[in-house]
Amino acid sequence: MARILTxxxxxxxxxxxxxxxxxxxxxxxxxxxxxxxxxxxxxxxxFRYVKxxxxxxxxxxxRGGQAEIIVGLKSTFNDTPMHDDPDYRRSKLxxxxxxxxxxxxxxxx
Numbered sequence: 159m160a161r162i163l164t165x166x167x168x169x170x171x172x173x174x175x176x177x178x179x180x181x182x183x184x185x186x187x188x189x190x191x192x193x194x195x196x197x198x199x200x201x202x203x204x205f206r207y208v209k210x211x212x213x214x215x216x217x218x219x220x221r222g223g224q225a226e227i228i229v230g231l232k233s234t235f236n237d238t239p240m241h242d243d244p245d246y247r248r249s250k251l252x253x254x255x256x257x258x259x260x261x262x263x264x265x266x267x
Contacts, residue, residue: 160184160211161182161184161185161211162182162183162184162185162212163180163181163182164180164182164183164212164213165178165179165180165239165240166178166179166180166181166193166195166204166230168195168197168200168202168204172202173202174202174204175195175199175202177195177235177236177237178234178235178236178238178240179195179230179231179234179235179236180231180234180240181228181229181230181231183208183212183213183228184211185210185211186210187208187210187211188208188209188210188222189207189208189222189223189225189226190205190206190207190208190218190219190222190224190225191206191207191226191228192205192206192218192225192226192227192228193213193228193230194227194228194229195230195235196229196230196231196232196234196235197235203227205217205218206218207219207222
């Protein structure tokens with residue numbers, strides 16, 4: 159049975175800590191699952207519906223049954239995403255470029 163490493167973002171808008179973490183999901187997982195943030199200061203619950211080991215956009219639902227709680231891997235908790243997302247890298251680069259230009263303009267004045 160294969161496992162899929164899935165990254166979660168613990169959104170501050172939902173009451174979370176703003177960190178990123180990963181969990182292993184099995185390909186035979188179907189139904190409601192509660193993914194718990196591994197940050198001991200947070201432990202926010204993410205209510206998700208999983209189908210074939212893939213997290214869907216759905217939250218818990220009636221047809222999914224009782225939810226199993228899965229705690230994220232503490233060793234993967236981080237303030238920045240671990241995934242290789244070009245949009246994330248572009249936005250970080252844009253911030254760095256803007257900071258550099260601001261510093262250069264301040265030094266020229």
